[in-house]
Amino acid sequence: MARTKGGLTVTNPTNPTPDHDSTAPATREHGAAPALTDRFENPGLPPHVPRRADDDPKAARRAEMQVVGLFTISALASIAFVVAYFAIDPDLKGYLLGIGEVNLYHVALGVTMGLSLLCIGLGAIHWAKTLMPDEEVVEERHPQASDDDDRLAVGRQLSHGWRSSQLNRRAAILGSAGGALGLFALPLVLPVVAGLGPRPGRGLYTTNWEEGTRLMIDPSGAAIRAADVTQGSVFHVMPDGWVGHAAVEEHGAEEAMLAKAKDQVILVRLDPEIIQSQKQRDWGYEGIVAYSKVCTHVGCPVALYEQQTHHLLCPCHQSTFDMTDDCKVIFGPAKRPLPQLPITVDGEGYIVAAGAFREPIGPSFWERNRPGLLGVDET
Template sequence: MAHDDPHALDRSYQAPAGLSVDVSDPAQNPGLPPHRERITDEDPKAMETAARTVYTLFYLSLAGSIWAVAAYMLFPIESGSLVDVRYNNLFIGLGIALALLALGVGAIHWSKAIMSDKEHIEYRHPTRGRDSVREASIQAFAAANEESGFGRRKMIRNSLIAAVIASVVPGLALFRGLAPHSTAANPIAGDPVQLLKHTMWDKGMRLTRDPDGTPIRAADVVLGSAVHVIPEPLSKLGHEDGYLEEKAKAIVLLIRLLPEQLKESAERKAWSYNGIVAYSKVCTHVGCPVALYEQQTHHLLCPCHQSQFDVTEAAKVIFGPAARPLPQLPIAVDDEGYLIAQSDFHEPVGPSFWERH
């Protein structure tokens, strides 16, 4: 039987033999349980106390954000001091944690104790772009504003806005540490071209194993091997003397192939020794360490974004987002058979950037 009302009861239903079904009185909607008033609904003083708690938490969040920025400046990681680095991480972390925790707790307490908690039913209806729908939307926003008190409780509103805005400030301030800054003692520190153009490598400097600083004899480099290499003076530097900063620029990967496998230009024929070549280990995409060597294909792989470089052809890019080959370190052998650098790299190491010509 067809009915105009899809929810109408089908009284034509026949129960199986021996089973009686009463279809005369369908189940009724029991409705909502009685509303329980909160303390803040019954006591104006409790409501004001809750409001003070909320905006106090929001202002506490604001203070946490300000403290995180202040800690970033009070304990600069650029100083190189391990104490400053520890305090920088500790106090910035505490400031950001306080800012986000107080903001979250304040928002939850606001919704639990102050906003209207009366139950209501929202019936579904077709969504259409009519004027009545727009008017209903405006009324809904007005009702939400009235129930939450956002428009009339200025202290809560203003403290919330201030806390939300301030919560992103520590993150913005931390971007400052991503780039070095020029100083009177180091005027090129803010120039990435000059900063990455020169490393510790110099003429006659021995290649040594990372990290123990053992000099490397050419005869000891096995065919198909890949050795991580640092300049000899670097192993004598302490961490307080810029060891990590210098190593990040000067780290090299030493590889030995058959001499006939190298496809060298006339300019670079003297940069290798008996099939041994040295390339910067710093990827020219975003600076990740290139350390995966495929012995059979002679490809170097960057694990971060899958750039690949061909060792046999001056480490040219054959796949991935890297924009240029890995810089090559010219090498030779001294009178004792140890591998040495002929000079520094002939181009900046590290990521490509728009300032580089």
């Protein structure tokens, strides 16, 4: 026999399942240890102590309203989380006693999410301790194989459990618990969805490269003559006017940092005989080619050039691009080649851009093939 309390079933030692012939006379060899039933007396089940809510309808109603109140507070806290997420400035600072200066945006999100989860837990615990069934149940062991009568009995027991949980009578608890649990999903899902940031739009299509812009060595700011670029040499370049402290002074720190993130280009001179792409030859100049350094995986700077293999390597996630074949991906998580910057030389022999990028730089995104966003000749 087994007894169940709080979902835990234990064997009743007074009625063990026999593993021998029950009709054989009980015997004990001399010196053998006494049987378990001889050493321990069955303590039986403790008397059931009813709770106030079991006998007093007013106490039960009061407990029900307390549970509903906790679930309602949880739901309101979840809604407050959503409001705070959009309404509070993420850079808002303030002071808390005993802590000092804090980011009030983070405090508001943490408090509302914590309160929402806390009230769900407290409501569930209070519901279980005051209204759910609290009686101990003794269950006789039965064969493992279930017959139709056993399945019917289980169905009746489940039905009894449903009725005894009083969910069919206390719709307020069921509704408030469902609302609290459903709304609590918002603080978990909203940061993931909204945290993806704004849609890129034209942001990744526009750079400071345009026709006639000189390629300047970063960070020295020196212009580059085509005659000075030897085979195998590598230059990290930026557009004229966007290099070093001069860019910060002229355009401001924020614009200079944005340009640094989007406009960086790597310039390499290859043997024209090993270049496989006709477009790569046409957009280069006598084997000199320029490609965006912004990796098409997650935007890390592709800054490692292997002179023997002519491969460009991204140090973040090891995406590898073949410079002899229009910087196509030959290894790693990146999914598309690095965009090429068309170049030529001006009247003084300096390398200049022959136009803007013909495709968006940086990571792939869902709008990149949308017609009309590039704003330049895409052929």
